[in-house]
Amino acid sequence: MDYDFKNWLKDRAPKGRLDQLAPVIGISAAAKLTKLSDSALRKYEATGLIIYHRTAGGSRMLCIEDLERIRIIQHLIKKKGLNLEGILRLWALLPCWEFRKCDEQTLESCPAAKDSDRPCWVVLREAKGCEGVDCRTCEVYRFGAYCTEDLKSLVHGLQGR
DNA sequence: TTTCTAACA
DNA sequence: TGTTAGCA
Numbered sequence: 001m002d003y004d005f006k007n008w009l010k011d012r013a014p015k016g017r018l019d020q021l022a023p024v025i026g027i028s029a030a031a032k033l034t035k036l037s038d039s040a041l042r043k044y045e046a047t048g049l050i051i052y053h054r055t056a057g058g059s060r061m062l063c064i065e066d067l068e069r070i071r072i073i074q075h076l077i078k079k080k081g082l083n084l085e086g087i088l089r090l091w092a093l094l095p096c097w098e099f100r101k102c103d104e105q106t107l108e109s110c111p112a113a114k115d116s117d118r119p120c121w122v123v124l125r126e127a128k129g130c131e132g133v134d135c136r137t138c139e140v141y142r143f144g145a146y147c148t149e150d151l152k153s154l155v156h157g158l159q160g161r
Numbered sequence: 162t163t164t165c166t167a168a169c170a
Numbered sequence: 171t172g173t174t175a176g177c178a
Contacts, residue, residue, distance in 0.1 A: 028162070040172050042165085059163060077171075084171080164178080170171100 021137060023053035023061035030062045034070050041070065047084045048122040049073055049091075051136050069145045076148060088119065091144040096120040099139045100130065119144065 031038040044050045045060070050069055053061040076082045082090070093116060097107045107113050111127050112120035121135035135141045 026163085037173055038163090039165090039174080043172080057163085166175105166177090168173105168175085170173080 019063075020065045021063050023055075023063050025062050027052075027060045027062065030067065030070075033067065034074075036070070036074075044070065044073060044084070048088050048119065049084065051121060051125075051141070053136070065142065072145050072148070080148075088122075089117065090148060091119045092116055092122075094119065094140055094144050094147070096140040099143065100133075 025033070027038045027041055031041055034041070041050075041062075042060075045052055050066060050073075052066060053063065055061055073084075073087060076087050076090075077084075096102075096119075097110070097113050102110065102113070112123040112130070115123045119141070120130065121138070121141045124130045125135065130138070
């Protein structure tokens, strides 16, 4: 298998002049923008669905893609009947080693690759880390949010069907 | 203004 | 699931 996840992601992720991953607003402003409470947004983070930026002082900061991620979570809850735990488990099934092209040895010893309950970014944060990669910029974390609608079509398309 | 917890709809 | 209140 040799899927071009980076290009796929480039086509789906929100575009714009601004860096989509740069922290731009605090949680209070984000709450107003999304019409949710700041507690609800913190709950998403506590569950493991989103990794917010933190300021030096420890306050959460959100980027454009975080807002898009919140929109997707809302869609999955309201339209698809999932709950927060369900979304987490769905994302836990992403084959992260395919995205990261881990070698056999790395894959064998990786706790995230064996865990079907929690996404790799949750597992590896409480464990060691993924070769020092920032999960926020990782394709697994980012792709996960966008794949839920058409992961199958991606796979079919890449197999030339 | 932010953090977190807990009660409650 | 999400809001609100109370607190530091």
